[in-house]
Amino acid sequence: MTTYEAVVFDNDGVLVELTESELLRRVARRAFEDHGIEDPPEDLVECAADGDIDGLAAVEDELDLPLADYWATREERAVRHQCEAIENGDKPLYDDVTALADLSHRMAVVSNNQHGTVEFIVEHHGLADHFEHVAGREPTLDGARRRKPETHYLDRALDELGTRDAVYVGDSPKDVEVAHRAGVDSAFLRRDHRADTALDREPTYEVETLTDLVDALAE
Ligand SMILES: [Mg+2]
Known part of the structure; x- marks a missing residue:
């Protein structure tokens, strides 16, 4: 024993x-929108959805967006949207x-x-x-x-x-x-x-x- x-x-x-991957992609897109980026590059949306912070480093050069700022928004939204999914019975x-x-x-x-x-x-x-x-x-x-x-x-x-x-x-x-x-x-x-x-x-x-x-x- x-x-x-x-x-x-x-x-x-x-x-x-x-968590459904579509929810995380939505979180990623909305977090870009929160920073005034309405049409973010799809590869960066994927990196953000996957939590690939090395891949996301390009937001600094490509979008002139401090990575730490974007990540804080992405995480805040990830908590909020996942909590909603839990309340709705989707998770x-x-x-x-x-x-x-x-x-x-x-x-x-x-x-x-x-x-x-x-x-x-x-x-x-x-x-x-x-x-x-x-x-x-x-x-x-x-x-x-x-x-x-x-x-x-x-x-x-x-x-x-x-x-x-x-x-x-x-x-x-x-x-x-x-x-x-x-x-x-x-x-x-x-x-x-x-x-x-x-x-x-x-x-x-x-x-x-x-x-x-x-x-x-x-x-
Ligand atoms: Mg696990």
């Missing part, structure tokens, strides 16, 4: 469904999140989404009692640079929990990678949207549902 003191969860694709909780009630571990959330978005999700879905620590990225360029697979936010959660005896649960290769870098075990959640995803690194567990994860952690 493998026991852990703590289980740390990714948010998008694990607790709630992924629902996965049914199997109920399985978390059977875990007696200390739990936390570490997400690459904005902190404001993640906090809203946890509160809106009544999950706050499950988690001792909830972390998303700061809505700044530095916040974006600290995203997984950088260990910044996971390290902070583990420090907060006061243990490295933990498993990190995510639905992306970067989640397996960040767990490895932080020196904790990993569980890859292969939901339907990851059916064909190849992993560069072997996770400690691979499961298809959170119910299966809870079973695996109880074995």
